[in-house]
């Protein structure tokens with residue numbers, strides 16, 4: 284098998300392929316494994332652009348079993364007491380603790396008059412924490428799925444709300460402002476998703492892999508190599524070679540051709556279908572999927588700071604509410620979300636720390652600037668300057684403590700890992716998050732083309748490491764079934 288891309292889906296397809304007697308090799312355009320699961324070093328600081336919350340850290344869950352099969356677990360983990368914290372300009376702090384008892388007491392302190400709603404909120408977390416919900420919904424049998432849905436029935440009302448709607452029920456003005464932002468500053472995020480994340484955190488299934496995303500990816504690559512797989516780095520696939528409507532190999536950027544019985548692409552779906560396959564294998568549905576993605580505001584830029592400051596007593600993630608909107612990177616920001624990595628000492632020199640600020644912006648904003656490299660670099664520097672000025676309001680003296688600055692944008696993602704608009708590797712289709720996780724039907728085949736599969740975010744439409752790793756497993760299971768083989772995770 285030839286696999287295009289060493290992201291989660293590609294590496295997992297490689298591992299399960301090797302375990303099931305297929306000889307596999309991966310062609311990866313970057314010089315490291317992991318794709319979006321990535322980090323890099325700058326002057327002794329590690330800048331991790333990916334992981335906020337890693338699911339599957341408790342040996343009691345099914346996602347953990349997947350990570351074990353992939354060589355990613357067991358590993359050293361760091362647990363934080365809160366999912367995220369929110370600070371108001373006047374100094375109020377809301378810690379969204381994982382422990383429901385601690386959370387309840389803290390919220391009652393902040394807003395005694397919201398007692399009934401606070402009780403409802405923490406009880407819903409307790410309901411979601413009764414079972415390995417994600418594991419059962421994603422990987423369980425029909426019966427297990429039903430059992431897990433039954434177990435969350437007492438919290439059925441939570442499915443009515445998104446974060447903004449739930450927040451509107453608080454009477455306290457600070458909580459009304461802070462609560463909608465708890466899921467990565469996305470007020471439209473479904474409330475149940477937040478509950479599930481909090482429940483997994485309470486059950487110690489959500490944690491931080493010490494060393495960060497690049498080391499997580501490296502451990503999966505190590506497992507793949509140990510099973511006899513090959514990864515060829517700095518090898519961009521340009522075309523997928525087909526004969527008689529079957530994928531038979533790939534042509535690399537340097538013109539080299541390589542042949543195999545099966546080709547699996549973990550690369551961006553649009554680029555795979557439209558460029559590598561010249562748009563030859565599309566029906567109406569796939570054509571719609573491949574439409575130009577909307578230029579939505581999302582984490583289009585990150586500001587990384589290596590600071591000579593101890594961050595170990597700071598919250599692990601913080602949303603700073605701003606006293607007035609500030610225009611940064613072409614977008615009006617009313618708040619600033621950041622990760623403060625004081626919980627992982629391996630990411631910075633002794634006594635120092637890393638801050639990552641995630642900025643809403645657009646791909647087109649940065650793409651246009653990139654046409655003039657000087658203007659692009661100038662805007663990156665200006666963006667970092669504005670962010671540092673805002674941080675100074677909460678972290679007095681930080682301006683003088685900044686030692687390293689790095690500002691990757693969606694154009695940076697595009698350069699290093701392909702992806703339409705950087706990391707938007709998902710089809711244009713209506714996606715229901717709940718059914719997405721429960722159903723897990725992959726969009727991994729193309730009409731009229733045999734011996735070809737897609738894995739990763741395009742196939743799952745989900746932005747989660749475990750879901751995209753699982754897609755590699757599912758595709759190898761399908762191939763085994765097609766070949767009349769019993770699928771094995773043991774080799």
Ligand SMILES: Cc1cc2nc3c(=O)[nH]c(=O)nc-3n(C[C@H](O)[C@H](O)[C@H](O)COP(=O)(O)OP(=O)(O)OC[C@H]3O[C@@H](n4cnc5c(N)ncnc54)[C@H](O)[C@@H]3O)c2cc1C
Pocket residue numbers: 287288289290291292293310311312313316317318319320332333334335336337338518519520521549550551582699700701702706708738739740741745746747748749751752
């Ligand atoms: C900012 C950010 C934060 C995130 N935070 C979390 C989190 O906290 N928890 C979580 O679970 N998930 C998180 N995710 C989601 C998760 O990282 C992704 O869903 C997952 O990594 C995607 O895996 P994938 O299999 O789709 O492969 P990708 O990561 O998309 O990898 C595809 C690979 O293919 C390679 N490639 C592309 N084109 C070619 C070509 N032509 N030839 C050769 N190789 C090619 C690329 O270089 C890349 O290595 C986050 C994602 C982002 C972007």
